[in-house]
Amino acid sequence: MTVDAGKVFERMRAHLPPRLALTGSFAGQGAVEASAQGSRVTLSDGRRALDFGSYAVALLGHRHPDVVAAVRAQLDVMPTSTRTLANPAAAEAAAALSGYFGDVLPRVYLGLNGSDTVEVATKLARLVTGRRRVLAVEGAFHGKTLGALALTHRPEFRRGLEGSLAECVHVAADDPDAVERYVRNGDVAALVVEPVQGENGVRALDRRVLAAWCASAGRHGTPVIADEIQCGLRRCGERSLALTWGLPVDAVLVGKPLGGGVVPLSGAVFSERLYRPLTADPFLHSATFGGHPLSCAALPAALRAIEELAPRGRQIETAMRTGLRRIAAVHPHAIAGVRGRGLLWGLDLTGPALAGELMVGLAAAGLLVSPCLSRPTTLRLMPPLVASDADLAEALAVLDAQLTSAARATVASGTQR
Numbered sequence: 001m002t003v004d005a006g007k008v009f010e011r012m013r014a015h016l017p018p019r020l021a022l023t024g025s026f027a028g029q030g031a032v033e034a035s036a037q038g039s040r041v042t043l044s045d046g047r048r049a050l051d052f053g054s055y056a057v058a059l060l061g062h063r064h065p066d067v068v069a070a071v072r073a074q075l076d077v078m079p080t081s082t083r084t085l086a087n088p089a090a091a092e093a094a095a096a097l098s099g100y101f102g103d104v105l106p107r108v109y110l111g112l113n114g115s116d117t118v119e120v121a122t123k124l125a126r127l128v129t130g131r132r133r134v135l136a137v138e139g140a141f142h143g144k145t146l147g148a149l150a151l152t153h154r155p156e157f158r159r160g161l162e163g164s165l166a167e168c169v170h171v172a173a174d175d176p177d178a179v180e181r182y183v184r185n186g187d188v189a190a191l192v193v194e195p196v197q198g199e200n201g202v203r204a205l206d207r208r209v210l211a212a213w214c215a216s217a218g219r220h221g222t223p224v225i226a227d228e229i230q231c232g233l234r235r236c237g238e239r240s241l242a243l244t245w246g247l248p249v250d251a252v253l254v255g256k257p258l259g260g261g262v263v264p265l266s267g268a269v270f271s272e273r274l275y276r277p278l279t280a281d282p283f284l285h286s287a288t289f290g291g292h293p294l295s296c297a298a299l300p301a302a303l304r305a306i307e308e309l310a311p312r313g314r315q316i317e318t319a320m321r322t323g324l325r326r327i328a329a330v331h332p333h334a335i336a337g338v339r340g341r342g343l344l345w346g347l348d349l350t351g352p353a354l355a356g357e358l359m360v361g362l363a364a365a366g367l368l369v370s371p372c373l374s375r376p377t378t379l380r381l382m383p384p385l386v387a388s389d390a391d392l393a394e395a396l397a398v399l400d401a402q403l404t405s406a407a408r409a410t411v412a413s414g415t416q417r
């Protein structure tokens, strides 16, 4: 299938936010994405790029064969649901998701985007507790729909909407007493935490602080919701960081790679207590495509594939840690820090312009990475579980070379970036 890139950009400029056409044309140097397999994307001009980005969706790479087969089989049978009759794919997906987390949070909600699950979790918490205020953490990203946006911290995303957002207080990430100060008033509906704040530059919250917060919340009847939409499902090594760390949470939210990188799918597992409003009335929170069979068909195959590849994830983590630290040591004028865990790595650049230029330069040189939505100086590198040793070596070499040429350009132009 040939793709006319010029027509793609023309249509984007006419009908989608025009700046998306601009940034896409910079990144692709006039080409667009055309096809993908495994860790590689092929562009419309025939060039190939390693995908260490895709906003954390492509954990299994592209078109993982088991996920594609499961979705194809569902497509051939019944891709959509009557929603009047019970659907086997949705039931199997719910059982698989709960089972994946050891059935400790037995109730399931299935959505299409991460923010869907943030919406339902905070809604249930408010209904169960009869309280309105929610606590989130400074730097948090939980999505951009109005309910989720109330919890997202970055002012640029909230500007002009402050009065339309539900009540949320953001507590300092390093203050173990911060939650106690609020929950003791007995008016906090939920505490929502991201164990590793991906969009905030890949910042892990302190486990001891999280434990102190959860203990405070528990004492005052405040449910705790772990948003692991980005960091869960082995992206940071564990199925769920919150559950592995023994935090007494009432819900874990997942998304991004849950559909195996093939279909849109998100999910949340809940305690019986938090799910109670939906047990009483399933129509309190429903959506036409929630539990869509085509998406649900991907879930068991995706979770199986993630588990099969989990040992490879530990090897990739070691290679990334070693490689990125070495590169940071070689480029101290460009790299201000490296943080990460598992397959989620943040590279702090010395300025936002350099971060933007580097991202475009990397794409042009064959390595796709993602920016951090709440931290413009940090780039995220998210290798897929299917990355080979050669892929990792190539990605690190491209990064090293681009940093070298960025440094040369800075010296040549004398500009402060």
Ligand SMILES: Cc1ncc(COP(=O)(O)O)c(C=O)c1O
Pocket (backbone or CB within 6 Å): 112, 113, 114, 115, 116, 118, 141, 142, 143, 144, 194, 198, 199, 227, 228, 229, 230, 231, 255, 256
């Ligand atoms: C931690 C976290 N929560 C929620 C979301 C929102 O997910 P979505 O964009 O799929 O609605 C994201 C997206 O990046 C995320 O990283």
